[in-house]
Amino acid sequence: MSGTPSSPSRGHRPSAGPWRRLVRLGRPRATKANVLAASLAVLLGVGIATQVQLTQERGLSQLSQPDLVRVLDNISVRASRLDAQVRELEATRDRLRSGTGTTAEALAQAQKRVDTLGILAGTVAAKGPGMRMSISDPGNQVTGPLVLDLIQELRDAGAESIEIGGVRVVASSYVEDSGGRLSIDGKPVGRPVLVTAIGDPETLASAMMIPGGIVETIRQKGATATLSKQPTVEVTALHQPLTLTQATPVP
Amino acid sequence: MIPALGLLLGLALGLLLNPSVPLWLQPYLPIAIVAALDAVFGGVRAVLDGIFNDKVFVVSFLSNVVVAALIVFLGDQLGVGSQLSTGVVVVLGVRIFSNVASIRRHLFRA
Amino acid sequence: MTLLTSMLERPLDPGYQAAADRRRAAGRLPATSTRTPIVLVMVVLTGFLFAVGARSLRPQPTAASAAKAQLVQRIEALQARSSASTARLAALTGEVQSLEALSLRQSGAGGLESRSRSLAVQAGAAALAGPGLTLTLDDSPQSAAGADAGSRPSSGFSSGRVSSTDLQIVVNGLWAAGAEAISVNGHRLTSTAAIRFAGQAIIVDFRPLARPYVLTVLGDADRIRRVFDPAFAGVYLSQLHQALKIQVGWAPGSSLTVPGDPSLRLSFAAPLRRDVGSAPGPSPTGPATP
Numbered sequence: 250m251s252g253t254p255s256s257p258s259r260g261h262r263p264s265a266g267p268w269r270r271l272v273r274l275g276r277p278r279a280t281k282a283n284v285l286a287a288s289l290a291v292l293l294g295v296g297i298a299t300q301v302q303l304t305q306e307r308g309l310s311q312l313s314q315p316d317l318v319r320v321l322d323n324i325s326v327r328a329s330r331l332d333a334q335v336r337e338l339e340a341t342r343d344r345l346r347s348g349t350g351t352t353a354e355a356l357a358q359a360q361k362r363v364d365t366l367g368i369l370a371g372t373v374a375a376k377g378p379g380m381r382m383s384i385s386d387p388g389n390q391v392t393g394p395l396v397l398d399l400i401q402e403l404r405d406a407g408a409e410s411i412e413i414g415g416v417r418v419v420a421s422s423y424v425e426d427s428g429g430r431l432s433i434d435g436k437p438v439g440r441p442v443l444v445t446a447i448g449d450p451e452t453l454a455s456a457m458m459i460p461g462g463i464v465e466t467i468r469q470k471g472a473t474a475t476l477s478k479q480p481t482v483e484v485t486a487l488h489q490p491l492t493l494t495q496a497t498p499v500p
Numbered sequence: 501m502i503p504a505l506g507l508l509l510g511l512a513l514g515l516l517l518n519p520s521v522p523l524w525l526q527p528y529l530p531i532a533i534v535a536a537l538d539a540v541f542g543g544v545r546a547v548l549d550g551i552f553n554d555k556v557f558v559v560s561f562l563s564n565v566v567v568a569a570l571i572v573f574l575g576d577q578l579g580v581g582s583q584l585s586t587g588v589v590v591v592l593g594v595r596i597f598s599n600v601a602s603i604r605r606h607l608f609r610a
Numbered sequence: 611m612t613l614l615t616s617m618l619e620r621p622l623d624p625g626y627q628a629a630a631d632r633r634r635a636a637g638r639l640p641a642t643s644t645r646t647p648i649v650l651v652m653v654v655l656t657g658f659l660f661a662v663g664a665r666s667l668r669p670q671p672t673a674a675s676a677a678k679a680q681l682v683q684r685i686e687a688l689q690a691r692s693s694a695s696t697a698r699l700a701a702l703t704g705e706v707q708s709l710e711a712l713s714l715r716q717s718g719a720g721g722l723e724s725r726s727r728s729l730a731v732q733a734g735a736a737a738l739a740g741p742g743l744t745l746t747l748d749d750s751p752q753s754a755a756g757a758d759a760g761s762r763p764s765s766g767f768s769s770g771r772v773s774s775t776d777l778q779i780v781v782n783g784l785w786a787a788g789a790e791a792i793s794v795n796g797h798r799l800t801s802t803a804a805i806r807f808a809g810q811a812i813i814v815d816f817r818p819l820a821r822p823y824v825l826t827v828l829g830d831a832d833r834i835r836r837v838f839d840p841a842f843a844g845v846y847l848s849q850l851h852q853a854l855k856i857q858v859g860w861a862p863g864s865s866l867t868v869p870g871d872p873s874l875r876l877s878f879a880a881p882l883r884r885d886v887g888s889a890p891g892p893s894p895t896g897p898a899t900p
Contacts (some may be wrong), residue, residue, distance in 0.1 A: 315672060315807025317681040320818045323808060324688045327816035331695035334875055338702040345709040355713040358706065364881045366729035369801050369874055374882035384676045393842070397778050404804035405841045409879040411801075420801040421732055423786035426842075447879040461842040463809060483882055490732050496740035497733050502645050503653045510657020521666040533663045536656050541619065542623050548646055549622070551630035554646040558625045561652055599622065 352420040368410055371488030372421035375410040379447040379482040380454050383475050388442050390470035393426030396433070399444070399463050400424070406456035410484045414438030417486040434488075450478035507540075527576070528569040531588055535564035538592045541599040547608040568592070642715075645867075665666040685689065685818070692817070735802035735871040738791045743831040743862045745780070747772045749820035750855035770854045772809035772823055776846075781825070783843020787834040789827045793868040796818050796826075800871050831862040833843070 277479055312320065344354050367373030383392055400418055403411055411418040416433040424433050431438040446453055456464050467474045521529060539561035546552040568588050575584030630640035711723050730736040743816045750770035781799065784792060792799045794814050800806075803815035812819045827834065850856040 312811055313809060314678050314681065316811055317678060317685065319808030320811050320813065321681055321685050321688070322815040323683055323806075323813050324692065324818065328688045328692045328695065329691055331699060334873055335695050335698050335702065338699065338706055342702060342709065345706060346694040346712070351714050352716070355710040356722070359710050359714060359726055363726050363729060365874060365876050366726065366733040366735060368623070368876060368879050368881060369734070370729055370732035371801065372729070372732065375797070375879040376882045379878065393782075394775070394779060397782055401774075401778055401806055404802055405806045407802075407878075409802060409876050418801070420799050420803070421785045421789070422801075423782045423890060425786060442820050449878060455632055481643055481837045484879075485882065492789060493731070493738070493740075493790050495742065496738040498727075498870075499737040499739045499870075501647060506650045506653035507657040507660075510654040510659070511652070511661045512657075514658040514661020518665055519662060521662060528665065529663045529667055534657060540653075540656055542626070543644075545622055546626040547627070547641070550641050551628055552641045552644055553629040553633075554642050554644070554649045556623060556625040558631050558648050558652050560625060561656070565882055602622075602740045 253295065269274060284428070336407075369419070370490065371410075371417040371469075372442075372490055373434030374485045374487065375437070375447055376481055376483045377409070377447040378450050378480055379445065380409070380450050380457070380476060381482055382444040382446075382457065384440075384442040384465075384467055384472055385475075385477050386442060386470075386472040388471050390472050391431070391442060391467060393424045394433065396424045396431060396442075397428075397471075398466075402456055402463055403446050403448075403453065404443075406448060406452045408446040408448040408457075412443075412445045412484045412486045414442050414444075415486050417484065417488040419488045421491060422488075426435060445482050445484055447482060447484055454478050525610075527581075530574055531568040531572050531585055532565045534589055534592045534596075535568040536561065538596050539605070541565050541596050545599045545602050545606075548603060564592075621685070686782055689817070696873060700870075703872050733874060734791070734798050735870050735872060736873050737867060739865060739867045740828045741831060741861060741862075741864050742789075742826065742828040742866045744836060744866065745784075745825040745827065746822050746857070746859040747776070747780070747825070747862070748859075750857065770810070770856065771810065772810045772850075772856055774805050776850060776856070777812060777823060778805050779843050779846050783838050783841055784825070784827055784834065785848075786841065786843070787837035789829045789830075789834060791828040791868045793826045795824055797871060798869055798871045800874060802874070803871070823836040826866050826868050828866060828868055835860070841857065 261275070261402070291445075341354075341358055344359070364373065368375045396413065400411065400413070400422070413433055414431070414437075416422070416435065416438065418434050422434050426432075431442070454476055459465075462477065464474045538559065542560060543552065544556045546557070571584050571588055572581060575581035578584075633642075639652070688691050707723075714723055731738065736878065749772055778793070779794060781794070794805070795819055796813045797819075799814070805812075806813045808818070811825065811844075839848075847858055851858045
């Protein structure tokens with residue numbers, strides 16, 4: 250509003266061109282105004298950076314409430330599982346320390362861990378409660394992604410050991426599907442697809458049967474799935490352990 | 501000084517009493533506040549210009565608020581409520597800014 | 611334009627000037643006092659209006675948002691507790707193992723110990739290090755802007771966001787390409803770790819992930835890329851990148867680490883027979899004799 254052009258100060262030639270003035274502006278000087286301007290500029294920069302980060306950030310609070318409830322469910326399952334394990338291990342450690350029947354205890358513990366790891370690694374046959382499912386798929390409509398989804402759903406429902414079409418499913422198992430021919434870990438899977446999983450039968454079955462779940466998807470594709478809860482199932486297929494060529498255990 | 505104290509008193513009253521605004525009044529509230537803000541800054545500027553007049557202040561205040569509410573109401577009836585509200589806010593906003601600029605010139609000479 | 615100019619040049623109510631002129635003409639001071647009762651009343655009213663407006667127009671912390679905040683708080687607390695428990699578990703496992711090793715060696719049964727160690731590597735309980743690559747997936751920049759896609763529960767994947775299905779397919783492709791170990795955002799993928807979704811959140815082994823999704827893959831990086839890229843997962847990923855603008859970043863690394871999962875435990879499965887060797891039978895796919 251005050252349109253008077255700022256007069257060149259400190260005896261500068263009034264004819265100094267705009268470029269020279271710009272250069273003079275850029276030259277650092279330790280005047281009060283300069284320091285103030287610099288700190289304002291810094292503040293502006295911080296503000297911009299914060300705002301940019303805020304608009305990019307998407308944490309938990311961005312999720313809707315039903316999603317948050319599911320996340321909470323998931324994480325509390327895990328938390329209580331971890332707590333139980335910590336308590337169990339603490340008891341074991343105390344027993345081992347106290348030295349009562351140490352050798353037997355140690356032997357039992359070591360055996361138990363070998364069993365657990367062996368079952369999880371897929372090198373040991375396993376038995377336990379669980380479910381069996383048979384997917385008859387005359388039109389070869391059960392595709393790789395569906396089987397992948399099935400595996401993840403089973404794991405989510407707490408399956409501890411899974412066998413599909415005579416192949417043991419472990420962490421590194423992969424599903425392939427070329428022209429309707431399914432294979433897991435490179436081994437062909439025949440039709441009907443037989444699925445065996447060890448875990449809580451109720452949880453496993455309800456995870457399969459939920460609306461919009463695996464069984465419904467399979468039905469929509471024109472295949473049928475029959476599912477039965479079993480007090481004991483056996484997972485007998487074994488996984489050939491990978492030979493690690495690149496990775497080495499961290500000591 | 502005394503008007504400033506009055507403003508604080510009003511703020512405290514509003515915060516303490518915490519009256520519930522009826523739902524039908526709520527659309528008019530934001531616009532009324534902007535209009536009131538304009539009147540207040542106009543009044544301060546008039547004081548600094550040395551031409552303050554209590555009657556003008558009160559009348560401009562009331563007419564601002566009433567006209568702003570009327571515009572919102574009319575806009576809502578015509579189906580252009582949000583556009584008209586935006587227009588009112590822009591006009592009043594520009595006025596507030598230039599009044600504040602004038603106040604600034606009076607107080608800081610900058 | 612005239613409107614704008616007049617607005618900018620004479621922002622003050624013209625009434626003030628007119629009143630001042632009138633008073634001057636009448637021989638009085640141009641300005642009245644600011645302390646007249648009517649001004650005071652008006653000013654109190656203004657303050658009241660401001661306070662009431664602020665009170666009633668501020669987005670109320672509704673019951674829903676309060677519940678949400680509480681949920682987030684509980685999730686964060688549980689997350690903190692879980693990671694503390696995991697650390698405790700790792701420490702305890704080490705302690706118990708060394709105690710065991712001591713007493714087993716004394717009794718001459720050290721073989722079990724070394725079996726346990728090699729199985730821990732296969733099962734994903736032990737941390738691994740080595741060369742490999744990292745694959746970073748992130749939502750498209752556009753989708754990040756309109757993040758809050760409403761309250762649809764599970765089905766609502768807005769395009770441009772990485773979904774759990776995408777992650778499943780990519781991980782599957784990486785295993786097929788010869789990956790030796792994979793972790794997602796620092797969570798090791800073991801045989802019980804599921805990649806699922808809870809609405810728009812991706813969950814790995816019951817832990818919600820925050821984007822970006824960083825997959826650390828141990829293995830021969832060149833070979834993995836050679837096999838992965840032309841395969842289904844590679845094509846799928848490049849389509850995600852091209853069509854949905856999902857951000858994909860590959861980076862080879864010479865010394866990467868994937869953590870172990872110390873919380874592996876079974877509560878239902880038991881071994882069918884004791885002490886089958888870690889070497890599988892001649893036909894691993896064939897049904898074993900019960």
